[in-house]
Amino acid sequence: MGYQKEAWVTQLEESVNTLEKLQAYVTVSPGEKKGIEEAEKGHVRWGTTPYFASLMDPEDPGCPIRRQIIPSVLEKENRYGVENYLAWKENRLTSETRPDCIARQYHDRIAFLVTDMCAMYCRHCFRKELVVVREVRFRFDIEEGLQWIRDHGEIRDVLVTGGDPFVLSDDKLGWLVAKLREIPHVEMIRFGTRTPIVLPHRITPGLKEVLSGYHRVPIWINTQCNHPGEITEQTARAVYDLLSCGVQVGNQAVLLKGINDDTETFRALHQKLLSIRIRPYYLFYCEPAPGIDHFRTPVEKGAELIRDAIRGHTSGLAQPMYVVATSIGKIMLMPYYSYVEKNDREYTLRNYKGEITTLPNIPD
Ligand SMILES: *Cc1c(COP(=O)(O)O)cnc(C)c1O
Numbered sequence: 162m163g164y165q166k167e168a169w170v171t172q173l174e175e176s177v178n179t180l181e182k183l184q185a186y187v188t189v190s191p192g193e194k195k196g197i198e199e200a201e202k203g204h205v206r207w208g209t210t211p212y213f214a215s216l217m218d219p220e221d222p223g224c225p226i227r228r229q230i231i232p233s234v235l236e237k238e239n240r241y242g243v244e245n246y247l248a249w250k251e252n253r254l255t256s257e258t259r260p261d262c263i264a265r266q267y268h269d270r271i272a273f274l275v276t277d278m279c280a281m282y283c284r285h286c287f288r289k290e291l292v293v294v295r296e297v298r299f300r301f302d303i304e305e306g307l308q309w310i311r312d313h314g315e316i317r318d319v320l321v322t323g324g325d326p327f328v329l330s331d332d333k334l335g336w337l338v339a340k341l342r343e344i345p346h347v348e349m350i351r352f353g354t355r356t357p358i359v360l361p362h363r364i365t366p367g368l369k370e371v372l373s374g375y376h377r378v379p380i381w382i383n384t385q386c387n388h389p390g391e392i393t394e395q396t397a398r399a400v401y402d403l404l405s406c407g408v409q410v411g412n413q414a415v416l417l418k419g420i421n422d423d424t425e426t427f428r429a430l431h432q433k434l435l436s437i438r439i440r441p442y443y444l445f446y447c448e449p450a451p452g453i454d455h456f457r458t459p460v461e462k463g464a465e466l467i468r469d470a471i472r473g474h475t476s477g478l479a480q481p482m483y484v485v486a487t488s489i490g491k492i493m494l495m496p497y498y499s500y501v502e503k504n505d506r507e508y509t510l511r512n513y514k515g516e517i518t519t520l521p522n523i524p525d
């Protein structure tokens with residue numbers, strides 16, 4: 162009876178995370194080589210699965226997938242990034258004491274950080290200080306986090322994240338789901354995982370067993386896909402398998418300069434997500450974490466893209482909510498163009514094409 166190692170474990174073990182391994186996939190440019198040397202000098206994590214690496218354009222260093230994977234010397238620059246970003250963003254400097262693994266911005270829900278490992282170390286990661294650069298270290302004491310949730314009856318929604326929680330084993334995830342479901346005030350469990358995109362092999366029969374079945378406490382998943390080139394037949398299959406477990410799959414894209422900030426790519430991304438049954442949820446403005454200035458656009462860009470590429474131009478289901486995540490919660494940056502004016506009689510409204518209409522103003 163041989164024990165067969167699952168493909169996803171092999172994918173993680175064979176992570177493309179050295180110059181030598183990368184050269185099997187792409188012609189590494191001098192700039193990329195420098196970026197990798199700098200990263201390695203600073204003990205900065207980088208790398209992805211062989212599967213995701215194979216989606217890179219071998220000859221174009223500007224390839225949108227390549228730019229998310231390969232470190233850049235620009236990560237050393239930090240004109241606009243906020244120092245000690247994560248501590249500020251996750252309200253870790255306030256008087257409320259919480260375990261390291263609990264990030265809180267809202268009354269009824271929290272982010273539960275269960276690992277700092279990922280299948281891919283995205284260059285634009287907003288938890289970069291913890292996950293990629295690792296100058297911030299947390300204690301990932303899951304028992305301690307569970308106890309904190311048990312002690313806080315107001316928490317009805319637990320968002321399990323990291324890092325990427327799906328790098329944990331089926332047994333560990335099954336145990337975590339069971340423990341959360343034992344807590345009477347927990348009404349839903351969410352996982353934030355990039356594995357459907359960077360490691361679709363992770364959605365194994367074993368994991369499906371963990372996730373499936375009718376239960377009082379549903380499981381929701383949000384993944385992160387930033388470019389239509391990240392979607393393959395394998396992604397489609399993984400998403401279908403998740404849905405067949407009763408698990409909805411949403412997307413949280415990050416607005417990335419030169420990667421998905423043109424109308425054509427942006428529309429193709431959101432249409433392709435729907436074509437494989439992923440519902441766009443958020444478009445995140447690229448947060449002011451340190452060392453990712455080169456990925457950031459002006460704030461208006463996201464709303465303009467929704468106006469010019471999605472709203473009215475294609476299926477309404479394709480439209481994500483455009484937000485920026487801040488220390489006081491996520492803030493909507495949506496269609497600033499909608500309201501033109503208001504008087505006692507009516508509102509004047511503008512659509513995606515700039516056309517004007519009116520709506521009666523009903524007194525309260
Ligand atoms: C993003 C986030 C949530 C979930 O926010 P939703 O808008 O409900 O998706 C909860 N807690 C923290 C700390 C978060 O960062």
Ligand code: SF4
Nearest residue numbers: 279282283286324355
């Ligand atoms: S998968 Fe998420 S947590 Fe991991 S590096 Fe990418 S953005 Fe950061």
